[in-house]
Amino acid sequence: MDLYWVTALLYFIATVFYMSHIWTDSRTGSRVGFYIVVLGTLVQSVSIVALYLKGDTLAGGLDTTLYLFA
DSSP states (O other): OOOHHHHHHHHHHHHHHHHHHHHHOOHHHHHHHHHHHHHHHHHHHHHHHHHHHHTOOTTSSHHHHHHHHO
């Protein structure tokens, strides 16, 4: 399963919650956004480990290199 899109979607959803925090001045948006960012970081870390265990080169192309350094 390609987790690049899942990670990007989680970060986008977190951005929406952070923006709602700015617009409404409610702490709930920032808390939910923070937990979604943490979830996105965990998914990205698992994805990088899965790429390594699969035997792919982590810095083999532009997309995986950017994904690694993100």
